[in-house]
Amino acid sequence: xxxxxxxxxxxxxxxxxxxxxxxxxxxxxxxxxxxxxxxxxxxxxxxxxxxxxxxxxxxxxxxxxxxxxxxxxxxxxxxxxxxxxxxxxxxxxxxxxxxxxxxxxxxxxxxxxxxxxxxxxxxxxxxxxxxxxxxxxxxxxxxxxxxxxxxxxxxxxxxxxxxxxxxxxxxxxxxxxxxxxxxxxxxxxxxxxxxxxxxxxxxxxxxxxxxxxxxxxxxxxxxxxxxxxxxxxxxxxxxxxxxxxxxxxxxxxxxxxxxxxxxxxxxxxxxxxxxxxxxxxxxxxxxxxxxxxxxxxxxxxxxxxxxxxxxxxxxxxxxxxxxxxxxxxxxx
Numbered sequence: 089x090x091x092x093x094x095x096x097x098x099x100x101x102x103x104x105x106x107x108x109x110x111x112x113x114x115x116x117x118x119x120x121x122x123x124x125x126x127x128x129x130x131x132x133x134x135x136x137x138x139x140x141x142x143x144x145x146x147x148x149x150x151x152x153x154x155x156x157x158x159x160x161x162x163x164x165x166x167x168x169x170x171x172x173x174x175x176x177x178x179x180x181x182x183x184x185x186x187x188x189x190x191x192x193x194x195x196x197x198x199x200x201x202x203x204x205x206x207x208x209x210x211x212x213x214x215x216x217x218x219x220x221x222x223x224x225x226x227x228x229x230x231x232x233x234x235x236x237x238x239x240x241x242x243x244x245x246x247x248x249x250x251x252x253x254x255x256x257x258x259x260x261x262x263x264x265x266x267x268x269x270x271x272x273x274x275x276x277x278x279x280x281x282x283x284x285x286x287x288x289x290x291x292x293x294x295x296x297x298x299x300x301x302x303x304x305x306x307x308x309x310x311x312x313x314x315x316x317x318x319x320x321x322x323x324x325x326x327x328x329x330x331x332x333x334x335x336x337x338x339x340x341x342x343x344x345x346x347x348x349x350x351x352x353x354x355x356x357x358x359x360x361x362x363x364x365x366x367x368x369x370x371x372x373x374x375x376x377x378x379x380x381x382x383x384x385x386x387x388x389x390x391x392x393x394x395x396x397x398x399x400x401x402x403x404x405x406x407x408x409x410x411x412x413x414x415x416x417x418x419x420x
Contacts, residue, residue, distance in 0.1 A: 089303055090116035096164045097123060098151050098197065099171030101130035103260035104212065107291035108168060108298065109144060110137070115299075118143060124160050125171070126150040151193030157200040167201055168298060169194070169211040169235075172228070175262055176216070179224040180340045190227035191234070198238040202247045210301045211235045212294075213253040213310070215287055215346040215394075218353070222341025232310060236368045239307035248307035252297050253348055253366075255287025255315060255394065258409065259417040264323060265410070266417050272328035278336040284320040285345050285394040288401050289313060290409070297363065306379045308368035312348050316401035317394040326406045349392035357390065358383025364392065 090112060097105050100123030109121055124147045125131060131146045138144040149156040151171045161167070172190055173179055179186040194211070201209050213232050216225030238249040259265055264286070268277055297313045304311075324333060338344065349357055349364055356367045356374040360383050367374035410417070 089299075090118045090166065092117065092119045093165040094118065094120045094122065094163055095166045095168065096147075096160060097121065097168040097170055098193075099125055099169075101125040101127055101134050102170055103257060103291060104168075104170045104294060106134060106137075108170075108295050109134075111292065111295050112299075113138075113141065113143065120145055122147050122160065122164065124149050150189075151197055152188050154196040154200065157196055158204065161200050161204040161206060164204065165207050166302060167197070167206050167209040169197055169209060172212070174214070174224060176222050176224050176341045177339055179227070180222060183223050186223055186227055190224070191230050194231040194234045198234060198241065198249065201249075202238070202242045202245050205245070206247050208302055208305065209235070209238075209247065209249045210298050210305070211249065211251045212298070213251050215253065215255040215348045216343070217253065218347045219350050221343050224341070236308045236310070237370065239368075239373075240371060248305060250301050250305035250307065251310045252294075252301050253310055253312050254289045254294055254297065255346055255348065256289070257294060258288055258290050259413055260291065264320070265327060268324055268327040269417060272331055275331055276334050277324045277328055277331045279320060279324060279333045280336060280338045280342060281344055282321055282333075282335060283344060283395075284338075285317050285397075286320060286323075287315050287346055287348065287394050287397070288318050288406075289315045300363070304381070306376065308370075308373050309379060310366040312364040312366065312392065314362055314364070314399065316399040316405075317397040318401045318406065322403055323406065326403050326410065345393055345395040347391065347393040349386075349390065351389045351391050354386050354388055354390035357386045359386055360384075 122145045147160045173186040214228050217228035220226040220229050232251050235249040301311045353366050358365050
């Protein structure tokens with residue numbers, strides 16, 4: 089699929105980009121992968137991992153900068169959109185900045201990809217975009233809608249857009265596991281709520297879902313990976329078995345449980361072996377056989393939430409994962 093093709097990833101120096109680039113180079117033989125981001129130090133650090141690979145290029149730029157996107161996308165075949173302002177409290181206290189990146193940035197990218205003849209675009213989303221309770225989730229819902237509608241906005245152009253949605257990425261920067269690891273020596277871990285649950289997905293599973301979306305998409309789909317849930321208290325106990333738990337309350341904009349497919353989405357959602365697919369409600373696209381393929385229609389009212397999930401990660405499974413990824417997440 090990617091052989092001899094040019095791929096650009098926005099926000100490419102983040103946790104996802106640092107997994108996507110080496111995995112894609114190992115599985116495929118792209119002509120070039122362009123890492124597009126605005127932090128020169130992160131690019132400098134990431135470039136050290138690919139000292140002798142001419143296929144990896146770095147491009148300083150911001151998705152807010154429409155003209156820079158047009159320059160960066162020249163000759164690009166595929167785009168992964170991973171750039172976002174994603175920390176929930178940061179978005180709550182800096183709403184204008186969150187909107188500029190997550191909404192205006194998406195609009196800029198859609199226009200530039202259409203005009204530059206990009207073949208396919210996959211945008212990363214979040215469980216917080218489903219029935220959003222915070223600004224980050226609201227902007228990502230808006231972004232999802234923009235990318236879905238982008239398929240009709242493209243008119244006679246061949247650019248196609250799809251979205252992947254998943255939950256807490258284990259070990260990603262700013263996520264709960266590295267945070268707990270960084271303070272476990274203090275003997276007390278802050279717990280927002282003893283009942284809180286989260287979806288759990290590895291970076292590798294996230295990359296695999298993006299690959300699948302590129303291969304399967306007709307345009308307008310939202311792909312949701314089937315992943316396990318876990319109680320926040322069980323995560324804390326795995327990371328620091330001896331540490332006490334101090335209930336500190338839910339942060340601004342935070343949910344008790346996360347949802348990836350709500351009852352409203354169930355009308356357009358199909359089930360597959362390893363994932364779900366939410367088809368677009370607009371233009372009767374949800375009736376398209378090419379999009380449905382071998383999927384099974386879900387019953388009306390289906391709700392895929394972290395607290396009612398049928399699949400749960402055990403403490404032993406998480407401990408095994410932490411041991412296998414100790415260097416990546418800073419375990420000594």
